[in-house]
């Protein structure tokens with residue numbers, strides 16, 4: 001049964017209470033996953049506070065007072081990777097860590113007996129840092145199998161938890177363990193994440209399409225036509241039936257799609273299967289949506305290597321069904337128009 005809690009519940013309590021419920025239901029739980037989620041919760045607060053200081057780094061640096069860490073200011077993406085690796089390596093339940101920022105996974109000494117592996121994109125959308133636009137951290141947790149790098153190559157459906165932290169107007173942690181999606185908003189004064197949406201379901205249909213139009217020339221004719229249709233409908237009815245929104249930070253674009261519905265796509269094979277597509281697909285499916293690479297559900301795609309990139313299409317159920325119908329509606333030549 002899905003664990004339900006009152007809006008305003010602290011994340012830490014939520015994590016432990018939902019584990020307690022599982023135990024009452026007779027599930028064999030070791031509490032390991034809860035501890036890992038707690039490590040992510042703690043680290044994300046540190047990252048959030050570093051990000052809030054980002055614009056001040058130079059100013060503080062030039063005054064000669066202190067810099068962010070009391071040491072050499074690192075680039076934020078390096079710093080976030082460092083903080084996550086450092087903190088998660090101390091967690092005895094984590095056997096291996098893969099990061100978008102590291103060529104190879106690491107196997108921390110403390111996690112020798114751990115049963116879980118974690119992969120993450122420490123700071124997604126980092127090109128948006130300099131312009132003070134929302135960015136995020138994305139994570140995915142799977143079970144250890146053989147204890148080798150290959151364990152990371154399990155399909156998305158083997159994830160036991162996934163989530164993201166959005167550093168936006170407010171900091172939000174959104175995650176699923178396969179029992180629905182819950183949103184937590186960081187109340188910065190006490191430094192606590194509070195439940196702000198429980199078992200979130202995205203709208204069945206939305207009027208927003210989110211494609212990077214400047215890369216139109218890289219898409220095949222199916223995607224070009226699909227986006228053209230939205231513009232044609234607007235032209236025919238003489239008003240915006242559909243609107244385009246594209247932030248260029250996956251976390252922010254997915255978050256908007258979860259809330260307002262619609263379709264998001266990056267057809268260019270830029271996004272990473274392990275660090276971006278799998279965790280986002282898990283969340284979107286748990287919220288009632290669909291995520292594909294056009295031919296297969298993302299959750300079924302078996303990764304070939306840890307830094308593999310794929311096309312990603314995700315969104316509300318009906319938008320995604322429309323997209324599928326569109327793709328099947330005429331013979332695919334694979335050509336660019």
Ligand code: F6P
Pocket residue numbers: 124125126127212215248249250251253266268270271272
């Ligand atoms: O993968 C990094 C990233 O910044 C994502 O957060 C974002 O969705 C994407 O790149 C933007 O890609 P593009 O340049 O193709 O629009």
